[in-house]
Amino acid sequence: MLPMLQKHTLITAALLASLSLTACGKKKDVFSEPNKQAKPTDSSQTDNTNGEIGGGLPAPGGNGKDATQPAPIPNKGQGQGKNPTTPPPPPPTPTNPQTPANPATPPPVVDTRPAPAPGTHIIPGDYRYNDPSNVTRDNLTKRMTGGVTADGLVYTSSGTDDLLNFLRARNEKVSYDTRRLNLEAAASVQHAKLSVDSMSGDVIITLKVREGNDVKVYNVAGSQGEGAASPVRSVRAGNGERTTGSRALEGTVKCLDLDGGCENVFARLKIGSSPSSAIINVVFRTSAADLYFNLPEQFSDNPEYLILRDYVKNTIRKENTVDRIKSVGLSSFEVVNGRSGFTVVTKGANNELLAFAGPLLAPEAGTGVNIPLTRIAKDQQDSLDLVSLSNSKLNYANWIGEARLVANNGLGQIRIALKMRKRASYAQDQFAVTFMRKIKPLVEINDDNLK
Numbered sequence: 432m433l434p435m436l437q438k439h440t441l442i443t444a445a446l447l448a449s450l451s452l453t454a455c456g457k458k459k460d461v462f463s464e465p466n467k468q469a470k471p472t473d474s475s476q477t478d479n480t481n482g483e484i485g486g487g488l489p490a491p492g493g494n495g496k497d498a499t500q501p502a503p504i505p506n507k508g509q510g511q512g513k514n515p516t517t518p519p520p521p522p523p524t525p526t527n528p529q530t531p532a533n534p535a536t537p538p539p540v541v542d543t544r545p546a547p548a549p550g551t552h553i554i555p556g557d558y559r560y561n562d563p564s565n566v567t568r569d570n571l572t573k574r575m576t577g578g579v580t581a582d583g584l585v586y587t588s589s590g591t592d593d594l595l596n597f598l599r600a601r602n603e604k605v606s607y608d609t610r611r612l613n614l615e616a617a618a619s620v621q622h623a624k625l626s627v628d629s630m631s632g633d634v635i636i637t638l639k640v641r642e643g644n645d646v647k648v649y650n651v652a653g654s655q656g657e658g659a660a661s662p663v664r665s666v667r668a669g670n671g672e673r674t675t676g677s678r679a680l681e682g683t684v685k686c687l688d689l690d691g692g693c694e695n696v697f698a699r700l701k702i703g704s705s706p707s708s709a710i711i712n713v714v715f716r717t718s719a720a721d722l723y724f725n726l727p728e729q730f731s732d733n734p735e736y737l738i739l740r741d742y743v744k745n746t747i748r749k750e751n752t753v754d755r756i757k758s759v760g761l762s763s764f765e766v767v768n769g770r771s772g773f774t775v776v777t778k779g780a781n782n783e784l785l786a787f788a789g790p791l792l793a794p795e796a797g798t799g800v801n802i803p804l805t806r807i808a809k810d811q812q813d814s815l816d817l818v819s820l821s822n823s824k825l826n827y828a829n830w831i832g833e834a835r836l837v838a839n840n841g842l843g844q845i846r847i848a849l850k851m852r853k854r855a856s857y858a859q860d861q862f863a864v865t866f867m868r869k870i871k872p873l874v875e876i877n878d879d880n881l882k
Contacts, residue, residue, distance in 0.1 A: 584793065
């Protein structure tokens with residue numbers, strides 16, 4: 432159960448910056464400043480649901496600053512981690528899933544980023560997962576899957592640990608042919624979903640894999656538990672999807688939370704049969720999250736927006752009413768050397784559901800992007816979890832005309848911009864929400880714990 436949202440101070444600041452509709456997020460010739468040793472997270476910190484009335488919203492493609500946020504720290508050059516072995520020829524890597532490719536045209540060949548040595552990219556000691564100013568901070572080293580889109584955006588993690596770096600580096604230690612097959616398999620995964628039965632502990636993983644001109648569905652199931660990794664085997668259906676792929680698929684799942692929980696799960700899956708089998712590594716993260724709101728000081732009299740604004744203000748003030756957000760979650764899947772995606776879900780005490788999903792993309796330098804998102808209630812196949820809609824209301828969700836990912840720091844903080852639907856002669860009010868995943872420490876990352 433997600434913790435209750437805490438009280439905070441309501442701040443009045445400058446007018447909301449206007450949103451640009453131009454695409455952004457291209458690579459820049461800038462690299463992050465070498466980071467200092469990270470300080471342990473202070474477990475005594477209060478998890479707040481912060482908010483800002485009249486806060487500044489960064490324009491898509493730029494690293495705009497909130498009126499109350501500090502200016503970014505200037506960048507300095509930083510070298511990349513050395514690749515322990517000679518890399519193979521460029522494998523096919525993912526394209527942006529929000530822009531479907533022509534089924535008859537294979538995805539373009541784009542180099543993956545070399546795997547940095549684990550532990551070489553340390554988070555600055557002043558970084559806090561629940562500080563919303565970090566979502567536009569430029570001097571942070573992202574945790575990247577290794578997948579890159581055709582236009583140079585990178586797929587990222589939603590965590591601060593070195594898990595992806597370790598798994599990418601481990602893949603480079605195998606033979607050339609094995610590495611090539613693993614990279615091709617990772618690039619072919621279009622989507623991954625994990626669901627867990629909270630009562631029985633049963634696990635179902637669904638993969639959507641591109642095979643030629645088609646996308647095939649694969650399902651595996653098993654039981655998760657503490658300690659050693661648990662086996663998973665192919666099943667005919669799962670997560671509302673029927674298995675359509677014909678290749679063999681098996682593997683293991685392992686809970687990685689240091690406290691014995693399963694918010695962070697590692698799946699090691701073997702697809703195909705020898706000698707052409709390959710390993711697909713996927714990291715799933717499902718966590719509670721903190722919120723930070725940026726609301727404009729000036730707004731229209733659109734009654735739908737006024738209701739949503741009061742809903743947010745009641746949440747910020749933690750008013751004793753059902754018209755406030757009760758729970759917040761941020762989930763992600765991260766295919767090593769492949770795609771990654773996220774889902775954010777807010778559920779009100781009045782059962783109003785606001786949930787959005789999209790790719791975890793960011794520029795190599797900076798955090799600003801402009802990626803359209805999908806509403807969960809409309810396209811449930813994009814959900815990473817089984818979202819029960821039986822007792823949910825979608826009134827607020829239907830009032831949202833557009834949702835876009837406008838910032839992603841690659842460490843578990845994302846900002847989405849929401850635009851009201853067109854209604855009569857009212858202006859389409861816009862506001863932003865920063866989601867900050869509550870980070871839990873993992874077990875020691877080594878071969879014994881990641882078998």
